[in-house]
Amino acid sequence: MARFTPHTAAEVKEMLAVAGVSSIDGLFGDIPADLKPRSFNIPAGMTEYGALSALNSMAAKNNTSATLFMGGGYYDHFIPAAVDAISSRAEFYTAYTPYQPEASQGTLQAIFEYQTMIAKLTGLEVSNASLYDGGTALYEAIAMAIRTNNRSKVIIDKGVNPIYRQIVKTYVANQEIEIIEIDLNDIYTDREKIMSMFDESISAIVMQTPNYFGIADDFSDIFKAAQEKGITKIAVFYPMSLGILKTPGEMDADIAVADGQSMGLPLSFGGPYLGVMAASKGYVRKMPGRIVGETVDRNGNKCYVLTLQAREQHIRREKATSNICSNQALCALRAVVYLALLGKEGFRKASLVNFENAEYLKTKLKGIVEIKEGATFNEFTVNLKSDAVLFAKKMLAKGFAAGIPASLYYPGKNNYLMIAVTEKRTVKEMDDFAAAFKSAL
Amino acid sequence: MENIFEKSVTGRHGVDAGTPDEKSVNKIPANLRRVKDSPLPELSELDVVRHYTRLSKLNFSVDSEFYPLGSCTMKYNPKANEAAAVIPGFTGLHPYMAMIDDTAAQGALEVIYNISSLLCEITGMKKFTTQPYAGAHGELTGILLTAAYHRKKGNKKKYIVVPESAHGTNPASAAVAGYSVITVPVDAEGGMDVDIFREKMNDEVAGVMMTMPSTLGVFEKKIKQIVEIARKHDAVMYYDGANLNAILGKVRPGDMGFDIVHINLHKTFSTPHGGGGPGSGMVGVSERIAQFLPQPYVDKNTSGKFFISPDNKDSIGKVASFFGNFGVLLKAYTYIIMLGKEGLIDVSEMAVLNANYIMVKLKPFYDLPYDRICMHECVFTAKKQIKNGVHALDIAKALIDRGYHPPTIYFPLVVEEAIMIEPTETESKQELDMFIEAMKEIAMTAQSDPEKIKNSPSTTRISRPDETKAARELKLTCF
Structure with missing residues (x-):
């Protein structure tokens, strides 16, 4: 079995003598005898190859051969090999949170560059060092708004990822925060309804584009109306779409949050992902999580440190801006390397290929199935006129993960299926998909 | 070191993201389109790989340094x-x-x-x-x-x-x-x-x-x-x-x-x-x-x-x-x-043994507020060194110069000037002995030449950063 303790029997004996005890048990004398474990039935250990062989057998039971047309906020994007190469450098992945700046400039500068890229992508002024995932980032954005304007009601459009909304509701269950969710008109934002609810008791408005059904939107009008009532405007976005779609900053959002999975992170059955958060400057002291700032050392050299730590729990304890004491540093590193590799032109192109592919698939499905109207990015909704869950199962048997049935989170919308197409899908895959689609209907 | 944006060269291509038809963007209604292009850097794949590889070398990490950061359990991460x-x-x-x-x-x-x-x-x-x-x-x-x-x-x-x-x-x-x-x-x-x-x-x-x-x-x-x-x-x-x-x-x-x-x-x-x-x-x-x-x-x-x-x-x-x-x-x-029952028990036994070994060996040189058998970590203070103006922070920085990631300092808050050492079970007696020698030498130098300790680190790319400036004159993005 594998062992990672280097001690020889002779060394153990010598060290016990130094520690002043005659046996290992002497080190655990503070544990009351009647608290010895009632059981500890863990199987015997394995060799490394035995363990990896077991893991490989389990992996083989997962279906990763189906061609993915499945999104719902988490997408099958291309990851350049250099992303894996950099993030598997042990200097990055076996380091701790950069509390000792002299020994952590690598992590600190990479995060500083990440913050810059996120701010520039979203069109906002500042970004933190990242949070856990999109849904928890949305909760943190709402908490920031409430800390800023001391109001307690929050309006969330039901076009916002239902998983995010569930996370928010779970977090606020024991707080005096009222979450008001606004029904969609079919799959479209009910702007009049939302704007009619704006008044000085509302802390924040949360909108998402493209929404869960894939509809791309411009919320400038809603945010303008919100601004007039002093409501904090929170935009949920899809990072990959920002190569071509209007940014949260351009819509005048105050805070933008996203799941950063699309920027160089594998699907990996739901994590690790990345909570992205950017905001306008006025919010920076209310922001949760780590923030890296630039400064100079004693000799005037430019360098980086974790800054604004007076917001944080290790100093402020129960008065901290949040309880978060980490980020998803390695995931943020992947994101910054991903964005740097694609670069200005590459990122725009990748974004455009996603859009083009989805438009191509729409033309192939036209006449086969009803495609819901409206501008989209790389995901769109179809009305199958029959149960989408059953249909998705049928398609899986044909080798396609055809999309996400809306009914998983929108009871009643039984016939709607959301189909996502990334830059990885080839013309042949899309043609085959359309053919299989027709035969499965 | 230059930041990634300073290395950007207008017109340089990175990873090929595909070749879309530029006209297709017109299919998106104008009000939904991004107005200003994102100012991401323009670099080759090698530019990017070299930049982040160099950055990685500025980090201390478990694979390259002993990392006895108390409460963080920085053990070896098996490949x-x-x-x-x-x-x-x-x-x-x-x-x-x-x-x-x-x-x-x-x-x-x-x-x-x-x-x-x-x-x-x-x-x-x-x-x-x-x-x-x-x-x-x-x-x-x-x-x-x-x-x-x-x-x-x-x-x-x-x-x-x-x-x-x-x-x-x-x-x-x-x-x-x-x-x-x-x-x-x-x-x-x-x-x-x-x-x-x-x-x-x-x-x-x-x-x-x-x-x-x-x-x-x-x-x-x-x-x-x-x-x-x-x-x-x-x-x-x-x-x-x-x-x-x-x-x-x-x-x-x-x-x-x-x-x-x-x-x-x-x-x-x-x-x-x-x-x-x-x-x-x-x-x-x-x-x-x-x-x-x-x-x-x-x-x-x-x-x-x-x-x-x-x-x-x-x-x-x-x-x-x-x-x-x-x-x-x-x-x-x-x-x-991989570890199984016996391996897991061995983890705790060796972790506690390592911590006690360090505790006993360093006791003559550093103040030990709770002098009893410890578990997986031991908490010292810089009380003896403060007399010469050397604080826990200085000791931490001096360790960096000696090739060690510092222990956790100023935590737990209930112990003034705390130095919290958690060696973990994956460190060998030889590694612990070298660390103990380094800690002893720092304690001696803190007496004989306290300024030297207070001016560390001196071997890293940067010396101590001005944290007050960082918080007062916030600069959170490259530009």
């Missing part, structure tokens, strides 16, 4: 863990797949089920959730579970009790979940002061958060009394598993009477810290809390098929998008099955 997490059958699996057809994700569900079962046995708890992404996230989940338990019973509770030696995240997590915090001081032996605890307890206390062994590195000998008092007031006992590495196979939170446990897989179960994440803060619960666990929850039927439990109205809901940091679970699971 097999990393190999398991990049198996394509896991990395390529879409999380929604399990919701369309659970037979398409049997392997992933099996990992989740198995690691949960193993942790139940290791901790003596009834059920686990894999959702929490980090230790602090596990704490928050635990407090939300506590709130749900009391809500269901109709209890009106307002407070969470924490000992003053607790991690700052404990009170912060309680506050995020809507509770006020009552702090209890520690006694002369480093345990929670039970008399004061008894006085402060009342029927409005929802839960008591304990770290065991405590952040002072000592085992709470009066735990049975504490649990008994908490039970009288129907307060939920919460076990902060940050220090679980000390007690594997020696004592279990469930047997001690805890209701909720969080475990840092990135500490005890050897998943790498990643420079600050991703981690995993899996949460285990006793029978009376089980019905409130987050969803989705993975279970196994009698024929051995894994499935996602149907919706449960008592569940607190979701604290994560899906099953938490699945990639991290894979690493911890690999580690646990």
Whole structure:
């Protein structure tokens, strides 16, 4: 079995003598005898190859051969090999949170560059060092708004990822925060309804584009109306779409949050992902999580440190801006390397290929199935006129993960299926998909 | 070092992202389009690889330096863990797949089920959730579970009790979940002061958060009394598993009477810290809390098929998008099955042995506020060195010059000028001896030439940063 303790029997004996005890048990004398474990039935250990062989057998039971047309906020994007190469450098992945700046400039500068890229992508002024995932980032954005304007009601459009909304509701269950969710008109934002609810008791408005059904939107009008009532405007976005779609900053959002999975992170059955958060400057002291700032050392050299730590729990304890004491540093590193590799032109192109592919698939499905109207990015909704869950199962048997049935989170919308197409899908895959689609209907 | 934007050259191409038809952008309504192009840098693949490779070399890391950071358990991260997490059958699996057809994700569900079962046995708890992404996230989940338990019973509770030696995240997590915090001081032996605890307890206390062994590195000998008092007031006992590495196979939170446990897989179960994440803060619960666990929850039927439990109205809901940091679970699971029962017990025994060895060897040179057998870490102070103007921070920086990542300093807060050393079990006696020599030499130099210590580090690319300037003149982006 594998062992990672280097001690020889002779060394153990010598060290016990130094520690002043005659046996290992002497080190655990503070544990009351009647608290010895009632059981500890863990199987015997394995060799490394035995363990990896077991893991490989389990992996083989997962279906990763189906061609993915499945999104719902988490997408099958291309990851350049250099992303894996950099993030598997042990200097990055076996380091701790950069509390000792002299020994952590690598992590600190990479995060500083990440913050810059996120701010520039979203069109906002500042970004933190990242949070856990999109849904928890949305909760943190709402908490920031409430800390800023001391109001307690929050309006969330039901076009916002239902998983995010569930996370928010779970977090606020024991707080005096009222979450008001606004029904969609079919799959479209009910702007009049939302704007009619704006008044000085509302802390924040949360909108998402493209929404869960894939509809791309411009919320400038809603945010303008919100601004007039002093409501904090929170935009949920899809990072990959920002190569071509209007940014949260351009819509005048105050805070933008996203799941950063699309920027160089594998699907990996739901994590690790990345909570992205950017905001306008006025919010920076209310922001949760780590923030890296630039400064100079004693000799005037430019360098980086974790800054604004007076917001944080290790100093402020129960008065901290949040309880978060980490980020998803390695995931943020992947994101910054991903964005740097694609670069200005590459990122725009990748974004455009996603859009083009989805438009191509729409033309192939036209006449086969009803495609819901409206501008989209790389995901769109179809009305199958029959149960989408059953249909998705049928398609899986044909080798396609055809999309996400809306009914998983929108009871009643039984016939709607959301189909996502990334830059990885080839013309042949899309043609085959359309053919299989027709035969499965 | 230049930042990535300063290396950008207009017109340079990076990774090929495909060749779209530029005109297709016109199909998007004008008001939905990005107005100003994103100012990402323009670099070749080599430019990018070289930049980040060079940055990596500015980090201290477990693979290159001894990293005795107290409370963080910076043990070696076996490479097999990393190999398991990049198996394509896991990395390529879409999380929604399990919701369309659970037979398409049997392997992933099996990992989740198995690691949960193993942790139940290791901790003596009834059920686990894999959702929490980090230790602090596990704490928050635990407090939300506590709130749900009391809500269901109709209890009106307002407070969470924490000992003053607790991690700052404990009170912060309680506050995020809507509770006020009552702090209890520690006694002369480093345990929670039970008399004061008894006085402060009342029927409005929802839960008591304990770290065991405590952040002072000592085992709470009066735990049975504490649990008994908490039970009288129907307060939920919460076990902060940050220090679980000390007690594997020696004592279990469930047997001690805890209701909720969080475990840092990135500490005890050897998943790498990643420079600050991703981690995993899996949460285990006793029978009376089980019905409130987050969803989705993975279970196994009698024929051995894994499935996602149907919706449960008592569940607190979701604290994560899906099953938490699945990639991290894979690493911890690999580690646990490689070590097995004997290996896990060996981990704690050697971790505690290493800590005690360092404690005894350094005792003549550094002030030791709690002089008793320690668990997996020992807490010294810089009291002896302060006489010469040398503080814990200076000692930490001097260690960097000697090729060591510093211990945790100024924590726990209850110990002034604390220096908290956690060697972990994966360090050899030879490595410990060299570290001990370095610490001794620093103590000597602090007497003979204190300025030298105060001016460290001098071997790193930068000297001490001006943190005040960083906070006052905020510069949070490259441009």
